[in-house]
Amino acid sequence: MNRPQSPDIYHQVRLAAANHRASHVSLQSMELRCHQNTVDEYQAEVLEHLLHIESSALPNLSLIQQQPEMNLKMRPLLLDFLMDVVNKLSLSKSTFPLTVNLIDRYCSTRIVKKSHYQLLGLTALWVACKNLDSKQKIPSLDDLCKMCCNCYQKRLFLEMEKHLLKSLDWNVSYPTFDAFIDLYITCAMPDLAGSKFHLNDIKVVSVYICELVQFYPNTYFNYLASQASLAAFLTAILILRLPVNVAQVLNRINSHHSTILAFTQYQSLFQQLLKILKCPPPSLKSKYFNESSRFIGLMRLLIAFTNENTEPVTPKNSSSVRPSHNGRLPPTPVSSNISPRAPVKHDFVMAQGPVHSPYLPSPNLPSPNVSPQQYEHAFFRPPTVSDVDVSRESSTLSLNSRKRSHQLLVEENVDSVSEDTLKRTRSTRPVFFIS
DSSP states (O other): OOOOOOTTTTHHHHHHHHHHHHTOHHHHHHHHHHHHHHHGGGHHHHHHHHHHHHHTSOOOHHHHTTOSSOOTTSHHHHHHHHHHHHHHHTOOTTHHHHHHHHHHHHHTTSOOOGGGHHHHHHHHHHHHHHHHSOGGGSOOHHHHHHHTTTOSOHHHHHHHHHHHHHHTTTOOOOOOHHHHHHHHHHHTTTTTGGGGGGHHHHHHHHHHHHHHHTTOHHHHTTSOHHHHHHHHHHHHHHHTTOSOOHHHHHHHHHHHSSOSSOHHHHHHHHHHHHHHTTOOOHHHHHHHSOTTSTTHHHHHHHHHHHHHHSOOOOOOOGGGSOOOTTSSOOOOOOOOOOSTTSOOOGGGOOSSSOOOOTTSOOTTSOOTTSOHHHHHHHHOOOOOSSOTTOOHHHHHHHHHHHHHHHHHHTSSOOTTSOHHHHHHHHHHOOSOOOO
16 A cells, blocks of 8 residues: 655645644643643742753844844834734744844844845744644745735845844743743642632733733833743732732742742833733733723723823923913924025124024023924024124125126136125125035
8 A cells, every 4th residue: 555655645634633622621721730740840840941042042132233224113013013913813822022032133143134024023933833832824925925925035035034034143042931930820829729710811911021021121121031921910819809928929039949039129121011911002902902802801901000000290380481472382493594595684693793682592491392403593694794683685786796796707708897896795695605
C-alpha cells in the first residue's frame, strides 16, 4: 500500500480529535485540570526560566531614540494599527506583546526608514503569529498586502522577515504579560482562595492594563514585563475590590524568588497607571469599552476606581488673562518684509527699540503662550533709515521711490541714472533687501 508523500498525513486524524474534544466541554475541563496539576509543581522553575529569557531579550531605548527618521511619537500609531489587526484576526493574547518586542528589538539593532515602519510592524506580527497561533489564524501574504492597501509587495515581506530574523539571531522567544500573570495567579492562590470565581476577571483586567502600558513608552521602557505584569495583577485586585491584602500578595510572590517588584516601585508605578487607565487608544477602546463588549462591566469598575483615586484637575483662572482696553484681543502683527513686493506698514515698525506691550513678553524671557512668529515680528524687525513719524503720504512716496530705485539698481548700466535719483535712492533705501 502506497502512502501519500505528505509530511502531514495525520492531519485529518488530529482534526477529528480536536472536533471531538470541542464537542465535550467536560472533557476539556478534565484535560485542563490534569495539565494544571502536572505543571503546578514546576511553577518556580518556570518563573525563573521566564525571568532569564526576559533579561536576554530587552530592547534598548537609547538606541531607538537615535533613529534618524523615527521617533517615539510614531510608535503608538503603529501599535494601534497592529492591535486592530490582532482583534480582527482573533489572535492570542501573547501575539501582540511579542510583536511589540520584536519591533523594538529590531529598532535597537537596525536603522528603519519611515516608509518601512509599517512593513516592519506587519512582518513582526507575521513572525509572532507563526510562533504562537494556530495555522488557521496565520495570515497569508495576500492578507498582509491587503492590510497595508498594497503599499508593499509580497517579496518585501519575505525579505523583511529574513532580515528581521537574521538581525535578532533567530531569537524570537520572549515572555509575554499573560504568561507572567498566570504564574502570579498560581503563586497567590492561597490569598485568592475566597475569590476563585473572580480569577478570570483578574486576568482580563490585568491583560488590559499591560496592553495599555505598551502604548506609553515612558512607562513601558522603564519597567520589565515581569514588573509591569505584577503591578497590573495587584491593581486588578484593587479595581475589583476583592477582600485581599495586596501587600501580603506582593510579599508572597517576592519570597519565592528574588525581589521582582519592591513595594516602593509598585507605589510609583501605580501612580503612573492611574494617569493612563482612562486614556486607551482607539483599538483598545473598541475592544473593551464597546457597549456590546463582554468586558464593559469590568471597564465600568475600572473607570469608577480611577475616578475615586485620581485627584480632581484644578480649573484655570480665566481672570489672570488681561483683556485689551476695547474688549478685543490685540491684533496679530503682520509681516515686516521690506522687499519692494511687500509694502511696509509703519504702524508696527520700531526704529528705536521694542515697544513693551502688556500682551507681549519681555525680550529677555519669551513666553510659551506667544507664537514664534509673533515674537519675531514684535522684537526682531530690520530697521529702516526713514523716520518713524512720517505721514501716510510720505510713506507712500518713499515706497514708490524704493520700487523705482530698486529697478534702477538692477539695471546693467547705472551711469545713465541721474545724480539726483541716486541721492534719493541712498536716502530712502533700507539697510538691506529681502528678495
